[in-house]
Ligand code: KG4
């Protein structure tokens with residue numbers, strides 16, 4: 001089955017063709033980063049307009065990269081939520097119309113479940129159940145994943161997402177948007193012990209996170225070191241990154257131990273962070289766990305993960321199939 005995936009939940013217009021839920025025939029991601037960069041964050045109205053401009057060229061590119069015509073497709077999968085409603089609607093309405101015109105099945109899928117399925121697009125793939133840390137610009141949570149379609153949320157952020165904290169710190173340091181990658185590049189050149197920040201919120205009795213405290217600590221430091229902080233950007237980035245990576249690493253390992261589950265995965269944009277990948281990798285070896293990491297291109301938002309999940313929904317007798325009256329949703333559920 002060849003499924004066209006479409007993703008427009010935030011600031012990437014993406015389309016991909018995936019065969020049988022595992023083989024990527026094409027994956028196109030058009031980033032809007034340049035549009036939002038001057039504002040230091042995503043401007044929802046600009047995102048919607050840019051998706052409208054990009055959706056058709058991106059879908060056409062994904063079909064031509066895969067060497068396919070629309071009539072070769074067996075189904076369409078599209079992100080239904082969570083995300084920016086105006087942005088979601090562009091992909092969702094396009095996918096509905098496209099599938100109806102071709103008379104093929106379509107399905108609206110959950111973006112977070114899409115990230116959890118990103119580990120099935122490259123070998124080795126994890127067996128079920130596995131424990132996954134999903135850390136992105138909009139979400140940070142730990143899931144016990146029992147099937148392609150079902151996952152229990154063990155804990156999640158109480159305020160900012162990890163990626164959002166990276167983006168806000170980048171903005172404070174004048175490093176632009178999106179800031180995760182650039183902050184981590186500075187962090188690699190800095191000394192995490194040169195500046196002292198409190199640890200990011202660490203609750204040993206739950207798997208919840210909070211990153212607003214560390215974000216405020218960075219802001220206060222910058223305010224009280226106005227004349228000097230420009231020379232300390234690498235050290236500030238390194239200390240901030242260590243605080244975030246420490247808590248993410250600690251909690252995913254603790255979650256796997258609690259579930260007695262020896263297969264763990266990192267997914268979402270922040271899973272591209274080299275320091276996080278290394279630290280969780282070291283702890284996985286120490287604990288005899290097996291770690292599954294999507295390649296960098298599959299950590300951030302993409303449509304291949306949406307097509308992979310859509311395949312599972314369309315194949316499964318119990319899987320939800322799209323109906324013309326379906327609508328998008330902006331917020332996620334605890335259990336997905
Ligand atoms: O999954 P994603 O592309 O979009 C959402 O679903 O939110 O994640 C984007 C987030 C942004 O906040 C970005 O700054 C962060 O992932 N990110 C990183 C890195 N690369 C991207 N954060 C830390 N280190 C990185 N190397």
Ligand code: ZN
Nearest residue numbers: 115136300301
């Ligand atoms: Zn995402």
